[in-house]
Amino acid sequence: MIIARILGTVVCTQKDERxxxxxxxxxxxxxxxxxxxxxxxxxxxxxxxxxxxxxxxVAGSSARLAQGMKDVPVDAAIVGVIDTVDVTSP
Amino acid sequence: MQLARVIxxxxxxxxxxxxxxxxxxxxxTLDRNLESTGKPMVAIDAAGAGIGELVFWCRGKxxxxxxxxxxxxxxxxxxxxxxxxxxxxx
Numbered sequence: 001m002i003i004a005r006i007l008g009t010v011v012c013t014q015k016d017e018r019x020x021x022x023x024x025x026x027x028x029x030x031x032x033x034x035x036x037x038x039x040x041x042x043x044x045x046x047x048x049x050x051x052x053x054x055x056x057x058v059a060g061s062s063a064r065l066a067q068g069m070k071d072v073p074v075d076a077a078i079v080g081v082i083d084t085v086d087v088t089s090p
Numbered sequence: 091m092q093l094a095r096v097i098x099x100x101x102x103x104x105x106x107x108x109x110x111x112x113x114x115x116x117x118x119t120l121d122r123n124l125e126s127t128g129k130p131m132v133a134i135d136a137a138g139a140g141i142g143e144l145v146f147w148c149r150g151k152x153x154x155x156x157x158x159x160x161x162x163x164x165x166x167x168x169x170x171x172x173x174x175x176x177x178x179x180x
Contacts, residue, residue, distance in 0.1 A: 062164055
């Protein structure tokens, strides 16, 4: 899983019917110290995360294993809102 | 599977129902000389690992196999603890 920050939302009316009602967010992977990296991922939200929050993103086929994501065509899902990251050494 | 060092912990109160009760750890992947390589990842612990320990982890869908495999959204899981650094022959 990677740590990411929520950058924005995606609105998409025409989509696979299994994605109806799912919230799509743009997230950017970040380092454990909170600094930004490059790039972004569109991820489905399963926890009700909000703008600028640090979240846990699970990628690949495991994203479908999150509750409510069974048989949904996704490869990135937000599965947690991070309270703290405590790293002892880089 | 790859070797990694546990370098920190992650706390996430709000998370997908299927991740409740799971321990989240930050792992730094190591090369065969036990030098850091790549970016740290967040892993679920299936072995009872602690900070500073040398572990091995698996990624991809197989990462959910130590748990309820159809219900645990993880792409990175600690599956074993190496007895000591000296047990890595190189």
